[in-house]
Amino acid sequence: MAQKIIIVGGVALGSKAACRFKRLEPRSQVTIIDQDRFVSYGGCGIPFYVSGDVSDVNDLRKTSFHMLRDEAFFRNCKDIEVLTQTRAERIDRENKKLHIRRLDGTTDVLDYDQLVLGTGSRPRCLMIPGADLPMVHTSANLNDAQAIKELVTRGQVERAVIIGGGFIGLEMAEALADMWEVDTTVVEYFDQIMPGFVGPQFARMAQRQMEKHGVRFFLDEEVKAIEGTDSVEAVVTSKRRLEADLVIIAIGATPNVELAREAGLRLGPTGAIAVDEHMRTSDPVIYSGGDCAEIRNLVTGQPGYFPLGSMANRQGRVIGTNLAGGSAEFRGAVGSFVVKTFEAALAGTGLSLERARRAGFDAVSVQVAQLDRAHFYPDKAMIHLELVVEKKSRRILGIQGFGEEGDAVVGRINMVAAMLEDRPTIDRLSNVELAYSPPFSSAMDVLNALANTAENMLDGHYQPIDADGFAEKWVNGNGNLLILDCRARQDGESFAKKYPDRWVNIPQDELRQRMAEIPTDKDLILICNTGVRSYEAQLNLREMGVTDPVSVQGGMVTLNKCGLDL
The missing domain is CATH 3.30.390.30 (FAD/NAD-linked reductase, C-terminal dimerisation domain)
Incomplete structure (x- = not known):
């Protein structure tokens, strides 16, 4: 039997669910409602449009075979009605009706058999003076992207400050500094970039990579205000004042759940809409997914929040299948990511x-x-x-x-x-x-x-020390510290000459014959280029009764990448 399906939100999840469902039930009626003027675009491509890697904003809206995914495309190719610049205002669950308001102020009430909420997320706000100034932007949608791109292409941006050192902040920093050579600074509240996602050493590797291309970082600083009158003049942090003519706020996202909350749908502990493995909400004829929905973290087993476009697309297919009577499952996510750093x-x-x-x-x-x-x-x-x-x-x-x-x-x-x-x-x-x-x-x-x-x-065969542990001992260690460099002479001898009181070079293949040269009363740290030979040396020393030395994980390569200049 033909159904009336209404989908609120037409970016990743909504458009995917609509198209999947129509393939399974072509005689049913599907309507997508979105309050923006753009639907079905690749939001994760915004930094690459700003950078110039993607030259035309419409490339983010096109299919792989170069058709523009606009209202006409959905109507003519998919038999799906798309209402843009239309706001979903209220769900009447008892009577299965959705109240909407168009841009011109007119209202309407639409009947549905099943409803999908793909209302997405909104950028997290900074409640500080100056946050509403012109030239303060987020990068949440194509409108933001076009506004920022227009400013830089017109030459109106010389100094940009990006607040937030997460995915979007880093990608936008690269976009501005690389193609446009904008003087770019990233301010991060925590003491590392990508907080929570990677450890401090890997964060430093990525940060140093970006610093080589001129991006500056100020970590462990709170933004207190954005100064300016008619436009941005500076960003004031807890430690400094940074002159700027463009500010991009990239401090994360929060799910858009107001429509769901007012309709009495259950929200999860993350604040997003709670769904089961079929992406069904607490109302059996309402589904949800994407950036507004909570799913299970498959590593912890606890509720999780994963606002990723790739995830929304896969969830959209599951929802489309289930709208047509299927029993597809989306069990959860482990949280995979990648960010480009030049x-x-x-x-x-x-x-x-x-x-x-x-x-x-x-x-x-x-x-x-x-x-x-x-x-x-x-x-x-x-x-x-x-x-x-x-x-x-x-x-x-x-x-x-x-x-x-x-x-x-x-x-x-x-x-x-x-x-x-x-x-x-x-x-x-x-x-x-x-x-x-x-x-x-x-x-x-x-x-x-x-x-x-x-x-x-x-198993106790390997006692490592990481780059941070090495740095602490190197800087704060007393005269009892000794670095045993297990590399070949051409690599290690110069360090032994530079630091004669705390560095000795004995290649790993000579260690057994030169054991007498190793003091027994020293705090011994073994090092090589990548950590392989120092591990072998650790085993050699243990066999000969020296059981307490540690080996530097990743060796000199890792120390250098983390910025420890010896």
């Missing part, structure tokens, strides 16, 4: 060490640095990975990565993302099968090596 990429999935511990796990992490391809292949780059595991169960809780070959980083992260739902332990990753050829990977892939490293640590 030539490099920062990515992750699951829980960072900080989030794992906050969630109640007895968690530890290990790091490795390894080439992303065979060491003998001429075209290769270093990849840095951190694995978060639960001690007792050895369960993998998350992974983060950084590297200059973004595809290589994302490929490894995606491999772990695909298995996290199954609660894998490190032995599975240790032996996971990956396609191998020297131009693409190593015979023992970095993922295998990462899991093996975690196993060695949990």
